[in-house]
Amino acid sequence: MRMADFWLTEKDLIHKLFKVLAPRYQPHPGSYTRMLHIPNRDCLDRAKMAVIELKGNPFPPLIRPRRDSEKTLLNQLLKAACAPGSELASRDRTSVPLLKHRGGRCPGRAQDLFLALNDHNRGTSLRFTFLFL
Numbered sequence: 001m002r003m004a005d006f007w008l009t010e011k012d013l014i015h016k017l018f019k020v021l022a023p024r025y026q027p028h029p030g031s032y033t034r035m036l037h038i039p040n041r042d043c044l045d046r047a048k049m050a051v052i053e054l055k056g057n058p059f060p061p062l063i064r065p066r067r068d069s070e071k072t073l074l075n076q077l078l079k080a081a082c083a084p085g086s087e088l089a090s091r092d093r094t095s096v097p098l099l100k101h102r103g104g105r106c107p108g109r110a111q112d113l114f115l116a117l118n119d120h121n122r123g124t125s126l127r128f129t130f131l132f133l
Contacts (some may be wrong), residue, residue: 024056031055036062 016055025032038049069075078118 021054028055034062 001014001018004017005011008014008017033056034053035057036051038051038055040046040048052061070079
């Protein structure tokens with residue numbers, strides 16, 4: 001109680017902390033907060049900023065920015081496999097069942113990439129297997 005009194009500048013929040021928030025998160029075994037980094041302050045000292053969100057609050061959740069990087073292995077392989085002139089352009093997609101995929105980006109391309117990598121590495125001990133669940 002004394003620590004909360006020391007750290008909280010608004011003294012009416014002490015009651016909310018112990019009477020509202022503590023009983024709400026008592027049965028939860030895991031974390032009850034989520035920290036999201038936001039852009040640095042531009043006008044003053046360029047300090048790093050973050051938002052702490054309590055899980056289960058009545059407000060809409062803060063959305064994390066998605067980082068689509070073209071440098072990941074899967075994106076590089078898909079880019080090379082789908083390039084014009086690759087051997088995947090002539091492959092028949094109807095003879096092979098579709099892979100299960102999450103997100104729905106390009107199941108046909110992932111399937112073709114899987115087949116091409118297995119064909120390319122036939123006879124070696126290295127096999128690539130992509131399974132999108």
